[in-house]
Amino acid sequence: MAEQWARLISDDIWRALTATGVESAEDLAYLFVSEDEAREWAVLQQCSHSADNFVAAWSIVRRLVDEDRTVVDRVLASELARRRATPKARPVRAVSSSAPPEQLFKKRRAAVTDSVTGLEGVRVLDYAPSSSVGLNLPVSRERDRLWKLWVRSGSDNLRYQALLQDGTLVSNASECPLAWVLSKFEKFSDDQLKAPLRAWDRWEAWQAATCPQANLFRPDAISLFQFIEQVAGGGPTAARSVWHQLQFLRDRLGLNLPLADLKEFGMGKARGQSVTQARVVEPAFVIGLLFALARAAGPGRVLLQSICAALFSCIRWRHLQRSYFTHEDGTLLHAHCIQGKRRVQGVRPPYSWTVPLLTGLCGGLPGLEPSPDWARGLQELFADLAPRIPPGTQPFLVPRIQRADEGLWALGAVACRPMGFRAFTEAFRGVLVQFGEGSDAETFTFNSLRRFMATLANFLHLDPQQAQAIGHWQEIPHGAPVGGSGALASMRARFPMAERYSGVRHQVAGRVQLACLAIFFDMARRALPDPLPRRWHSSSLTWAMLERARPTAEVEFETMRHSPQALDEVSHLLIGSLNVALTEDGSSESPSGRKLCLTGGRQNSRPDVAGNTWWNVDVRGFLPSMDPVKTLPPPWDAVISLCEILPSVTIQRSWTHVVLDLPSTMDGVNEALEELTEGELECLHSALGYVCLAYEF
DNA sequence: CTAAAGGCTGTTGATTGGCG
DNA sequence: CGCCAATCAACAGCCTTTAG
Numbered sequence: 001m002a003e004q005w006a007r008l009i010s011d012d013i014w015r016a017l018t019a020t021g022v023e024s025a026e027d028l029a030y031l032f033v034s035e036d037e038a039r040e041w042a043v044l045q046q047c048s049h050s051a052d053n054f055v056a057a058w059s060i061v062r063r064l065v066d067e068d069r070t071v072v073d074r075v076l077a078s079e080l081a082r083r084r085a086t087p088k089a090r091p092v093r094a095v096s097s098s099a100p101p102e103q104l105f106k107k108r109r110a111a112v113t114d115s116v117t118g119l120e121g122v123r124v125l126d127y128a129p130s131s132s133v134g135l136n137l138p139v140s141r142e143r144d145r146l147w148k149l150w151v152r153s154g155s156d157n158l159r160y161q162a163l164l165q166d167g168t169l170v171s172n173a174s175e176c177p178l179a180w181v182l183s184k185f186e187k188f189s190d191d192q193l194k195a196p197l198r199a200w201d202r203w204e205a206w207q208a209a210t211c212p213q214a215n216l217f218r219p220d221a222i223s224l225f226q227f228i229e230q231v232a233g234g235g236p237t238a239a240r241s242v243w244h245q246l247q248f249l250r251d252r253l254g255l256n257l258p259l260a261d262l263k264e265f266g267m268g269k270a271r272g273q274s275v276t277q278a279r280v281v282e283p284a285f286v287i288g289l290l291f292a293l294a295r296a297a298g299p300g301r302v303l304l305q306s307i308c309a310a311l312f313s314c315i316r317w318r319h320l321q322r323s324y325f326t327h328e329d330g331t332l333l334h335a336h337c338i339q340g341k342r343r344v345q346g347v348r349p350p351y352s353w354t355v356p357l358l359t360g361l362c363g364g365l366p367g368l369e370p371s372p373d374w375a376r377g378l379q380e381l382f383a384d385l386a387p388r389i390p391p392g393t394q395p396f397l398v399p400r401i402q403r404a405d406e407g408l409w410a411l412g413a414v415a416c417r418p419m420g421f422r423a424f425t426e427a428f429r430g431v432l433v434q435f436g437e438g439s440d441a442e443t444f445t446f447n448s449l450r451r452f453m454a455t456l457a458n459f460l461h462l463d464p465q466q467a468q469a470i471g472h473w474q475e476i477p478h479g480a481p482v483g484g485s486g487a488l489a490s491m492r493a494r495f496p497m498a499e500r501y502s503g504v505r506h507q508v509a510g511r512v513q514l515a516c517l518a519i520f521f522d523m524a525r526r527a528l529p530d531p532l533p534r535r536w537h538s539s540s541l542t543w544a545m546l547e548r549a550r551p552t553a554e555v556e557f558e559t560m561r562h563s564p565q566a567l568d569e570v571s572h573l574l575i576g577s578l579n580v581a582l583t584e585d586g587s588s589e590s591p592s593g594r595k596l597c598l599t600g601g602r603q604n605s606r607p608d609v610a611g612n613t614w615w616n617v618d619v620r621g622f623l624p625s626m627d628p629v630k631t632l633p634p635p636w637d638a639v640i641s642l643c644e645i646l647p648s649v650t651i652q653r654s655w656t657h658v659v660l661d662l663p664s665t666m667d668g669v670n671e672a673l674e675e676l677t678e679g680e681l682e683c684l685h686s687a688l689g690y691v692c693l694a695y696e697f
Numbered sequence: 698c699t700a701a702a703g704g705c706t707g708t709t710g711a712t713t714g715g716c717g
Numbered sequence: 718c719g720c721c722a723a724t725c726a727a728c729a730g731c732c733t734t735t736a737g
Contacts, residue, residue, distance in 0.1 A: 198723065242724095244707065318710060420719075421711075445712080 156217040159254030199245030280451040284541035306398040308374040313355040314453040332510040354510035523549035629679040
């Protein structure tokens with residue numbers, strides 16, 4: 001088979017292939033993406049007479065290579081090596097030789113300064129994977145234990161009993177084929193099998209310690225209930241957890257546990273102590289972080305940048321550590337997580353997410369640039385890291401930052417490996433201590449960072465859809481009950497169809513993030529204590545202090561004196577953008593001549609004016625081309641003025657003081673109505689309807 | 698009829714303790 | 718520190734019910 005395909009290729013094509021630089025089967029396999037492309041190429045090489053044979057040969061090669069996954073990695077590795085060998089040349093800045101030497105020197109200085117990213121001090125160590133990730137082998141310790149459990153359960157086993165009833169000829173459980181017993185566990189990984197085995201261990205240990213008289217493999221309902229009850233003391237969901245693990249063993253392995261009896265108990269509402277969430281970071285921490293970031297360099301900067309990424313992205317730690325940055329668009333840093341948490345038809349689809357870059361959002365905050373570019377230099381860092389990562393390894397966003405011996409919080413080199421959760425949390429607490437947190441730092445954890453954006457969303461009373469966008473639609477994050485009303489009650493992420501099928505979800509999320517942060521920094525600016533405290537601390541700017549600066553629906557955003565950037569973001573968030581070419585005179589005669597007109601409206605009510613159509617979609621979208629009438633001639637103007645004070649009249653119940661100077665006779669009414677145009681009649685109609693509704697109320 | 702909400706289940710993620 | 722195991726928290730999927 002291996003040689004067959006080679007004979008199909010003519011000499012002419014071999015020569016053409018060699019000229020193209022093909023050196024291996026892999027090269028050939030990935031030269032084209034389809035047979036059509038291969039044929040096209042062969043014809044282009046003027047070998048059309050042997051093109052069909054070549055196409056057949058290529059598809060064989062492709063199939064062979066596809067079967068062997070490692071080949072893909074090899075090609076990747078060679079590609080990486082090639083890229084490393086020829087680094088991208090920096091564009092040489094043209095310097096006019098006529099410039100005086102002083103200026104030249106300044107220019108060079110400027111160039112050097114420009115290149116300073118803060119990451120020059122970062123020493124990156126090579127990647128040395130300490131352990132390889134084991135594949136899901138059919139033979140493993142867990143499967144072995146399951147088999148032993150099967151044998152021990154013997155004739156008490158439900159699956160075995162079913163087998164006997166079928167009439168299968170086995171005299172005892174251990175005679176059953178191992179493969180048949182374990183077939184029900186094939187689709188589970190070893191890690192997944194650990195949990196039920198642990199639950200079993202727990203049951204066995206409890207049985208031996210508490211009621212040795214009960215049968216281990218055929219317990220009575222009361223013993224099992226007592227066990228589950230004991231487990232329930234552990235925490236709100238502990239009983240549920242263990243119940244499911246045992247149910248798993250009953251279903252798949254056939255252990256005879258009377259679990260149905262305990263279903264309500266296990267599935268009931270959470271019992272045990274109440275759930276405590278990680279404490280969310282205060283706004284002061286965010287300001288302090290950006291402040292520190294502006295001055296940090298070296299490994300410390302990498303750590304602060306990682307914290308920033310976690311803070312502004314609302315991403316799980318695990319997801320952060322299996323993501324990679326894709327690109328940046330000036331306001332957002334885009335990243336891609338290779339495996340999300342949500343499941344669709346049994347698979348966990350990857351998702352894209354974004355982190356705001358804060359361009360222009362921090363204006364007016366003392367000590368901070370208007371655009372604190374927290375991600376500056378990350379590109380260089382990852383350009384350095386990427387070639388050292390062996391092909392086929394999971395990507396990561398937080399590199400391991402080793403600790404140095406100098407001090408408790410001193411940081412050493414940056415290693416080319418993913419940082420561990422524990423280490424990151426401790427480093428994060430170290431940062432908190434340096435920010436003046438003291439022993440309080442222990443109360444913070446990674447989720448303190450993760451909860452920041454969610455708290456902000458809740459604080460701003462975002463509607464549930466937008467709040468979901470904050471978390472990249474992975475779930476609705478818990479909001480801190482800071483805001484009181486408007487709390488996000490449901491934890492379950494809902495997917496209205498528009499979002500479910502939208503391909504640009506992460507961009508929507510990015511816009512929401514930007515808008516929230518824009519408002520956040522604006523609030524922070526106005527809520528900053530004056531004068532600034534000498535020592536910065538969490539309590540220097542708390543969520544409670546932001547409360548004063550909270551934007552409310554009653555106040556126009558303009559009058560809140562938002563920064564132009566914030567206004568821009570808010571307008572995107574709340575209104576959406578409509579790119580209309582604002583040519584007032586050319587609106588009726590657009591240059592393109594392509595004009596959308598709907599023929600809506602009643603024929604008899606349409607104003608019969610030439611060129612004045614009912615709709616003008618180009619300019620006004622789906623609003624009618626004429627504004628509705630808002631004012632009425634006397635005596636009806638009294639109704640309009642009543643409408644204006646209607647809310648307060650209704651609330652104060654002061655209807656008795658309202659005097660409407662309207663015609664008192666029917667003839668007078670008809671006479672006054674005669675003078676109104678149709679638009680004015682509509683206006684009067686709706687105004688009266690409004691008044692009546694208010695009166696009823 | 699569809700979309701969404703809610704109940705039930707099964708799985709993944711976070712956190713901590715302990716060991717070398 | 719680095720890693721693993723244990724344990725609990727909390728999610729998402731699937732199905733049924735309900736609103737409109």
